[in-house]
Amino acid sequence: MVQRISTYLYQRPRLVLGLLLGPPMLYMLVVYLGSLFNLLIYSFYYLEEFTGLIVKEFTLSTYAQIFEPANRDIFVRTAGMAAAVTLADALIAFPLAYYTAKFASPRLKTWLVIAITIPLWSSYLVRIYAWKLILAQEGILSWFINLLHLDGVLQWLLSFESIGGSSLALSPIGLFIVFVYIWLPYMILPIQTSLERVPKSLLEASSDLGARPLQTFRTVILPLAFPGVVAGSIFTFSLTLGDFIAPIALGNSKFFIGMAVYSYQGTAGNIPLAAAMTMGPIVIMIVYLLIARRLGAFDAL
Amino acid sequence: MINSSTPAIKFDKVSRHFGEVKAVDQADLEIRDGEFFSMLGPSGSGKTTCLRMIAGFDRPTAGQIYLYGQDVSDLPPYERDVNTVFQDYALFPHMNVGDNIAYGLMIRKVPKHERMKRVEEMLELVKLPGYAGRKPSQLSGGQRQRVALARALINHPKVLLLDEPLGALDLKLRQQMQVELKSIQQRVGITFIFVTHDQEEALTMSDRIALFNQGRIEQIGSPAEIYEHPATSFVAGFVGTSNLVSGEVAKRITGSDITFSIRPEKIHLGGVNDQASADSYVADGNVRDVVYLGLYTRYLVELDGGGDLVVVEQNLKTTSMDVLKIKGQRVRLHWKKEHIRQVGS
Numbered sequence: 001m002v003q004r005i006s007t008y009l010y011q012r013p014r015l016v017l018g019l020l021l022g023p024p025m026l027y028m029l030v031v032y033l034g035s036l037f038n039l040l041i042y043s044f045y046y047l048e049e050f051t052g053l054i055v056k057e058f059t060l061s062t063y064a065q066i067f068e069p070a071n072r073d074i075f076v077r078t079a080g081m082a083a084a085v086t087l088a089d090a091l092i093a094f095p096l097a098y099y100t101a102k103f104a105s106p107r108l109k110t111w112l113v114i115a116i117t118i119p120l121w122s123s124y125l126v127r128i129y130a131w132k133l134i135l136a137q138e139g140i141l142s143w144f145i146n147l148l149h150l151d152g153v154l155q156w157l158l159s160f161e162s163i164g165g166s167s168l169a170l171s172p173i174g175l176f177i178v179f180v181y182i183w184l185p186y187m188i189l190p191i192q193t194s195l196e197r198v199p200k201s202l203l204e205a206s207s208d209l210g211a212r213p214l215q216t217f218r219t220v221i222l223p224l225a226f227p228g229v230v231a232g233s234i235f236t237f238s239l240t241l242g243d244f245i246a247p248i249a250l251g252n253s254k255f256f257i258g259m260a261v262y263s264y265q266g267t268a269g270n271i272p273l274a275a276a277m278t279m280g281p282i283v284i285m286i287v288y289l290l291i292a293r294r295l296g297a298f299d300a301l
Numbered sequence: 302m303i304n305s306s307t308p309a310i311k312f313d314k315v316s317r318h319f320g321e322v323k324a325v326d327q328a329d330l331e332i333r334d335g336e337f338f339s340m341l342g343p344s345g346s347g348k349t350t351c352l353r354m355i356a357g358f359d360r361p362t363a364g365q366i367y368l369y370g371q372d373v374s375d376l377p378p379y380e381r382d383v384n385t386v387f388q389d390y391a392l393f394p395h396m397n398v399g400d401n402i403a404y405g406l407m408i409r410k411v412p413k414h415e416r417m418k419r420v421e422e423m424l425e426l427v428k429l430p431g432y433a434g435r436k437p438s439q440l441s442g443g444q445r446q447r448v449a450l451a452r453a454l455i456n457h458p459k460v461l462l463l464d465e466p467l468g469a470l471d472l473k474l475r476q477q478m479q480v481e482l483k484s485i486q487q488r489v490g491i492t493f494i495f496v497t498h499d500q501e502e503a504l505t506m507s508d509r510i511a512l513f514n515q516g517r518i519e520q521i522g523s524p525a526e527i528y529e530h531p532a533t534s535f536v537a538g539f540v541g542t543s544n545l546v547s548g549e550v551a552k553r554i555t556g557s558d559i560t561f562s563i564r565p566e567k568i569h570l571g572g573v574n575d576q577a578s579a580d581s582y583v584a585d586g587n588v589r590d591v592v593y594l595g596l597y598t599r600y601l602v603e604l605d606g607g608g609d610l611v612v613v614e615q616n617l618k619t620t621s622m623d624v625l626k627i628k629g630q631r632v633r634l635h636w637k638k639e640h641i642r643q644v645g646s
Contacts, residue, residue, distance in 0.1 A: 204358050205391035207378040209405040209456065219404075223395045 036282075043275035054271060062272045066280065071260070075280060078257040081172070082240035085179040086187075086233045092180070093187040093232065098221070100188075101195035102203075113192075116185050124182070128249050131178045135169035135250070142168065165252045175251035179240050186235035194228025195221070230292045237288065241281045257281055307370045309334045309460050309492040310355060315364035317350050324350040326516040327364070332460075332494060332509075334369075337486050339495045339503040342513030343539070348496045351513075352462050355494065356385050369459060384453035385462040388469075390445045392437040398424075398448050399433030405456040423451035426485065443474045450485070460492045467502065479505050500540045504528065512536050534644045537562035542611060544568075545644075550608035554582050559643050565613040567640040570600060570632055577635035584610070584634045591628045598624045602634060610634060 009016050046059045065071060100112045119127065134141050145154050158164035158171055165171030198221065206216040244258025255263075257277060265274035312330035316323065325347040332338045340348035353359040354366060357378035366374045373381050384405070392401050400407070402423055403416040411419075417433075424430050427447035437445060446466060453461055463482075467475045483506045486493045497503050503510050504524040512519045512527065512535075520532040531537035534545055547560035555561070577583045589609075590601040598619070600612045612634060616624065 199389065199391065201387050201389055201391035202393060204356075204378070205385070205387060205393075206404070208356055208358075208383075208385045209452070210379050210408045211404075212379055215408060219408075220393060 039275045039278055042272050043279050045272045047270045047272055052269060062276045065273055066276055071277070074255045074257055074260050074277075077254065078241055078281075079284065081176065081179065081256070082237045084176060085183060085240045086236045088176070088180045089184050089187040089236045090191075090229050090233065093184060093191055094225075094229070097188050097191035097195055097228075098225075101192045102198075102200070116188050119182075120185055125245065127182065128178065128246055131174075131181070132169050132249055135167070135174040135177070137167040137169070139169070169250055170252055172251055172254075175246060178246055178250055179243070182246070183236040183239050186239065187229075187232035190231035190235075191225055191228040194225045194231070198224045227295060230295045234285075234289065234292055238281070238285050241284065307334065308332055308367070309336075309369060310494070311367040311370075312351070313365040313367070315351075315354065315361045315366060317347075317354060317359060318362045323516045325354070325361075328516075328518050330511060330518060330521070332492060335490055335492055336508040337483065337493045337495065337506055339497060339507040339510045340513060341497055341500060341503040341510050341540075344498060345515075346513035347516040348498075348511075348513045349464060352385075352464055352494065352496050355460070356383060356462055357381050382458055383460040383462060384456050384458040385464065386446075386449045386453050386466045388464045388466065390437075390449040390466075392445055392448060392452070394437055396437075397433065398429070398435050398437065398440070401437065401448060402433075402452045402455055404452060409456075419455055420451075423455045426454070426488075427451045428481075442469055443478065446470065446478065450482075454485075454489060454491070458491065460494060461486075463493060463495045465496055465498070467497075467499075475502070482506060504540070512539065514539075529642075531562060531642055531644060534560065534562065537642060537644055542613075544610045546608065546610075550604065550606075553606060554584050555641075561641040561643050563610075563636060563641050565599070565611045568610060568612045568634050568636045570602075570612050570614055570627075570634060573631050573633050575633045575635065577633070580638050581635045582638055582641070586610070586632060586634065588627050588630050588632055591625055593621045593624055600627070602632060604634075 042054075043062060044058050044060070045054055045056050046062050047053070048055050066075070096112075096116075100109055100116075104112055133139055136142070142151075142154070145151055154168070157173060158166070158168070163172045163176075165174075168174040168177070202220055202224075203216055206220045207213070211219065242258050244256065244262045247253075247256040247259050248262075257280060261274045261277050264270045264277065308331040310330065310332040312328050315325060315328045315330075317325040328347070328351065330351075340351060342348045350359060354361055355368075357373070357376060357380075361374055364374075365372050368381065368383065393404065396404070399417070399420050402420045403411075406416045406419065420433055421430070424432055427450055429444060429447050429451070432440075432444070432448075437448065440448065449466070467478050467482075470478060479502060482493075482495075495503070495506065504527075507524055509521060509523055510527050511521045514535050520527060520536050522530075527536060527540050531540065531543070537543040538545060542565055543562040544565060545560070545562050546554065551560060552558055571577075573585065584604050586602045586604040588600055589603045592599040592601075593616075595616070597613050597615045600614070602610050602612055604610060
């Protein structure tokens with residue numbers, strides 16, 4: 001019986017493919033894309049202010065609301081944070097990835113990869129709250145900064161209205177530090193992958209032809225690892241763009257896109273505006289991905 | 302200081318040990334200005350390590366390396382006036398052919414119009430005119446090989462290092478490139494150091510050959526010297542094919558207690574009634590195997606009283622039908638006494 005089924009399936013590879021792909025494709029279409037489509041529809045409805053009811057008529061007025069100054073600020077703030085986090089992650093990740101890919105012994109490499117990915121094993125929420133304690137007024141980081149007699153510098157940084165606050169935990173600087181930490185592995189791994197694909201002989205050839213290490217880095221390593229950096233930035237940028245838990249737990253409670261969506265669809269009950277705001281990051285990411293594809297980022301994944 | 306008698310490369314008791322492994326051990330070597338020098342040996346014999354030490358990718362654990370009289374043992378690769386053609390070509394995949402070739406000049410800040418002019422000259426030299434705009438991925442193996450050569454030669458290095466550059470090419474292309482490499486070397490007049498494990502390649506192209514075995518240099522000499530006067534049994538066995546005869550068999554043939562080598566092509570295969578001249582050695586036996594190879598035929602002869610000899614005869618008048626009939630027949634082998642080489646065991 002089993003043999004007959006096997007033979008039957010062996011002669012029909014298309015049927016096997018259908019059986020294997022059917023369920024996930026169905027899930028993808030109905031649950032994932034379906035809900036996105038639903039979101040898209042809702043973004044063209046509007047909330048009747050007086051009654052607080054959703055009017056299911058096509059309108060662009062909800063989208064117009066996004067361009068009101070308060071909402072526009074949210075977009076600028078979130079995109080700015082995402083860009084800053086991406087840049088910082090790239091700068092921190094590159095040397096680490098380079099060392100792991102090109103110099104570490106196989107044994108050390110295993111340990112390094114484990115060390116890089118181990119934070120991902122623990123709950124994201126736990127790590128956010130751990131950071132809340134680390135960054136608190138009386139937290140370990142402040143203690144350490146005092147120890148180095150750098151508390152003056154910290155106070156000076158926190159005194160800036162746009163990035164400061166009463167303590168690290170309650171300032172955009174603190175939020176920035178936490179974002180950089182949380183998304184760092186997503187930057188390291190693609191860069192490492194792209195560097196591992198650069199044969200050592202290319203680096204030798206470059207120095208053989210007279211290039212000093214810094215020149216080799218600029219003319220050979222960086223261009224060849226760039227797709228990896230772009231791939232990593234897709235993660236760091238989009239994850240920061242959509243995150244709403246870290247900005248709720250930390251920072252100065254100024255809205256980020258994710259927080260705004262969360263509060264519009266929750267307490268405010270303004271699902272059309274929440275949907276319209278969700279479309280923002282989606283559009284930004286689609287444009288970003290199109291650019292990334294042109295830069296060859298998907299070859300590095 | 303530099304004159305024609307200063308060796309291009311001089312090794313003074315150079316060793317490279319990796320922990321317990323002696324990749325290169327106490328190597329002494331002089332490579333003359335303008336010569337085509339091959340480092341020949343089986344894989345793991347230390348020839349590539351020697352090349353990498355000349356290039357600067359590896360440093361000797363003991364001893365000194367001189368480049369035209371200058372001690373370069375501790376100089377990084379970018380401060381040495383040598384260039385390398387890599388086994389995998391190591392072309393930069395993100396640059397086109399022109400930028401690859403111009404890389405060394407670009408690093409040395411040679412103006413762009415000058416670079417482009419010299420790239421065109423180089424492409425002419427390696428017979429790839431008009432290829433400057435292509436990407437390495439659009440080239441065949443042989444073409445990449447030429448680009449790698451042009452990229453190294455454009456810098457006019459004092460010494461050009463070639464690390465098994467023909468290894469990845471098919472036989473026809475390899476033979477063609479051997480001839481071309483040799484003619485390019487004669488035209489540019491640069492010292493070439495060529496690493497290979499292919500003895501035929503080394504014999505074809507080289508002015509002199511160093512034979513490596515287990516981190517040591519067994520013999521240095523011209524192709525003819527290496528072929529006709531192998532210094533050790535290893536050399537005799539590695540270069541060309543050789544019959545190595547020792548012990549009882551050798552004593553029975555020569556009458557004395559020696560070890561000698563004899564090339565298969567020097568042995569004459571004759572009928573059992575052949576009368577050999579007085580200056581020849583003689584051995585009788587049965588033909589156990591016949592391999593017809595077109596140009597020549599290889600016979601494996603089992604000697605009476607033990608021992609095998611390989612004999613090669615050209616098919617000047619014989620066809621495959623003729624030679625295959627010889628299998629199983631009794632034969633008399635004879636060869637001139639002067640053709641044996643007594644070797645140290």
